[in-house]
Amino acid sequence: MNKQRLTSTLNKAKQVCLEHGRKFTVQRKQILQILLTTDVPLSAYELASCYKLRTSSSVSVMSVYRILSFLESVNLVRRLNSANKYIAYGTDSEVFKREISLFLICRHCQKVETLAVSQSDVAKLFPHFADVGFTSQTKQFEMMGVCSECQAKLA
Amino acid sequence: MNKQRLTSTLNKAKQVCLEHGRKFTVQRKQILQILLTTDVPLSAYELASCYKLRTSSSVSVMSVYRILSFLESVNLVRRLNSANKYIAYGTDSEVFKREISLFLICRHCQKVETLAVSQSDVAKLFPHFADVGFTSQTKQFEMMGVCSECQAKLA
DNA sequence: TTTAGTACGTTATAATGTATCAATTGTGCT
DNA sequence: AGCACAATTGATACATTATAACGTACTAAA
Numbered sequence: 001m002n003k004q005r006l007t008s009t010l011n012k013a014k015q016v017c018l019e020h021g022r023k024f025t026v027q028r029k030q031i032l033q034i035l036l037t038t039d040v041p042l043s044a045y046e047l048a049s050c051y052k053l054r055t056s057s058s059v060s061v062m063s064v065y066r067i068l069s070f071l072e073s074v075n076l077v078r079r080l081n082s083a084n085k086y087i088a089y090g091t092d093s094e095v096f097k098r099e100i101s102l103f104l105i106c107r108h109c110q111k112v113e114t115l116a117v118s119q120s121d122v123a124k125l126f127p128h129f130a131d132v133g134f135t136s137q138t139k140q141f142e143m144m145g146v147c148s149e150c151q152a153k154l155a
Numbered sequence: 156m157n158k159q160r161l162t163s164t165l166n167k168a169k170q171v172c173l174e175h176g177r178k179f180t181v182q183r184k185q186i187l188q189i190l191l192t193t194d195v196p197l198s199a200y201e202l203a204s205c206y207k208l209r210t211s212s213s214v215s216v217m218s219v220y221r222i223l224s225f226l227e228s229v230n231l232v233r234r235l236n237s238a239n240k241y242i243a244y245g246t247d248s249e250v251f252k253r254e255i256s257l258f259l260i261c262r263h264c265q266k267v268e269t270l271a272v273s274q275s276d277v278a279k280l281f282p283h284f285a286d287v288g289f290t291s292q293t294k295q296f297e298m299m300g301v302c303s304e305c306q307a308k309l310a
Numbered sequence: 311t312t313t314a315g316t317a318c319g320t321t322a323t324a325a326t327g328t329a330t331c332a333a334t335t336g337t338g339c340t
Numbered sequence: 341a342g343c344a345c346a347a348t349t350g351a352t353a354c355a356t357t358a359t360a361a362c363g364t365a366c367t368a369a370a
Contacts, residue, residue, distance in 0.1 A: 133303030
């Protein structure tokens, strides 16, 4: 993410927080910025380390968790269940728009590609889904594999 | 799972282990049996507790992890990433047959419904999937939600 | 100015998972 | 039977991930 988009995204993120009647504090901004400028998901502890390295200040891991759950609650951050790590999105991304997301996670370089999936696609995908009367609340799917770049390198 | 199916499944499980040149030890059998006779997923620590309760013997958590990864490697057990818990299947299940599975996990009763999904269904589901050149190694998807029974109860 | 809510600090603890090395068990071989 | 070997397990320590509980500071509204 380039500098201009980053600034724009951070500004929009602030708006989002204010719309929720919440604050966009320095720590929240820093954590979000770290996630936005890193191309791999980070754990809460990795975020705390990064924070120290980048800002000459520091933040407790406890606070990182609180900040992450706040950012998740306003849809600026997602947690990857298969990695126990966190990832952020621009406010123009499908993720932010609350659509269902498909995360393609590369086992080699750890990078994550994000695709949008519609409700109807999910229904198509799982033909027997409706039969069992299950009401889904899932907003994301995760797939592990190898990205195109790493495939090329490995070939 | 009734007693007869349980016995049959455990016998087949033994065959599976032998075919892999591995043993079906007492501990592995007990752990598998606990998982097969429980209708909710269990964590490694819960399994160690159950083991103690059921067998008057005990097993270290370390061993439980080893046993679980062994059972996973021969496709008798699956780990649910969204819960950090484990679940077992009969050797007649789609899971065991190494198809792609969709796990529907109920937030209220914790029960898991398992559906089989074909590769082509996955391809249909994610239309842009091929575009990015990602090679998937994923054999399962997980959805959180509310099962039909719990919906009825809550209504 | 009191009060309520939000945010963060601090400490402790729970829950989950891995590394390492020694001891044991079982199996095949002689 | 006795031995060698690999697989399995025990035991301990440690690492990682996450939540609980409680206190303090700040802000904004009543």
